[in-house]
Amino acid sequence: MWDDVEMFHIDTFLPLIFSHLCGKMDKIRYRLVYNRQNTLNRQGTALVQVEAYLNQRKIYLKTNVYLKPECWSREGAQVINHPQSNELNAMLYEYILYLQGIELGYWKRGIPATLSLLKDAVKKKSTVNVSFFTFAKSAIDNSDKKQSTKDNLHSTLAVLNDFRSGLDFKDLTYTSLRDFEQYLREKGNAVNTIAKHMRQLRTLVNEAINQGYMHADAYPFRKYKIKQEKGRHEFLTPDELKKLETVEVEEESMRHVLDAFLFCCYTGLRYSDFCQLTPENFIRVNGKRWLYFKSVKTGVEIRLPLHLLFESRALGILDRYPDIGSFAALPCNSEVNKQLRKLAGLCGIKKRITYHVSRHTCATLLVHQGVAITTVQKLLGHTSVKTTQIYSEVLSSTIVRDLKNVQRKKVKMFPDKGLRTSDFIDNR
DSSP states (O other), X not given: OGGGOOGGGXXXXXXXXXXXXXXXXXXXEEEEEEOTTOOOOTTSOEEEEEEEEETTEXXXXXXXXXXXXXXXXXXXXXXXXXXXXXXXXXXXXXXXXXXXXXXXXXXXXXXOOOHHHHHHHHHTTOOSOOOHHHHHHHHHHTSOOOHHHHHHHHHHHHHHHHHSTTOOGGGOSHHHHHHHHHHHHHTTOOHHHHHHXXXXXXXXXXXXXXXXXXXXXXXXXXXXXXXXXXXXXXXXXXXHHHHHHHOOOOOHHHHHHXXXXXXXXXXXXXXXHHTTOOXXXXXXXXXXXXXXXXXXXXXXXXXXXXXXXXXXXXXXXXXXXXOHHHHHOXXXXXXXHHHHHHHHHHTTOOSOOOTTHHHHHHHHHHHHTTOOHHHHHHHHTOSSHHHHHHHOOOOHHHHHHHHHHHHHHHHHHSXXXXXXXXXXXXXX
């Protein structure tokens, strides 16, 4: 049977396909070689390998087929004189077809196949003939990213699948990005929500390029610019915070949510960080109570001197809950936000309050009190001061206070002139 098969020419059909896909190109040539090292093992056998040749370079890929010298025909490049000759020849034939399939998969996506790409694909025992969705799901699941980040990436992938199922790598173009943006806009997504999905998609595209599934020249985000608006972070003013502090709440579960929210207004903790608090997070330094914890989101270690923050108000709340574990045991975030909206209604607060507003409130009030932005950065656990600057909003009362301070300083410097605050404001 195999005497009629030309093993050196089993890839003759591929150049025609490649020419149709990409025109003139360099194609990898394959041939079977036996006992390349000219050495037999203890069993008197040697390995059959596939030689892959491209641009005067060669690599050798093992087939895991070991034969005695008399069982190999160098002229026909096939197994002979073996009780399983047909099966072994079929296996070797299919292995070369597998390698050609890898090569073809790269060309179909516009990526010139190289020996390095071929070797890596074989080493990973993976096929490159996969869709973008198959690749992306695997890349997300096998990454070492935090679970919350993985969830966000999967969410974007689900939206992308709703937009266009079966999306392939070659379909990721500048035009398809614009179409996806328009699709998200028509679905009622805000500008910043669209930007978030685009950033997530960009992360996955970058990973596809890094792993060799896309060619760098085909990078669709090179010309596409992600549009984003400066978001307004909601926060509570001192007056609104006072209303929440003094509101009468009879329902125990709602009281618990309110106290937890106020505690985070005075400490800046995220919901995820608050829920993981234990007694071990509270220590004494020189007799004063500090809060030590590692952020769930960023992994940054944060140390808060509770006795110095907002006149120790967080400590006052904490003392009402001797069991830290039960205090930190909040319902799910969505349920907590429902309770907060009810509390806002009781206090006549028109703002849309979520649990994260407590963190914005803490940052804003610290800036209002004159705390340096770099200090606020450390208290919130931000790795970049730019992030802190986004959180810090300037209250109108802060502007008046600062101008009054300037007025007092100027009066001391020029007592005879009696300068007023208005003298330092350009009324043009």
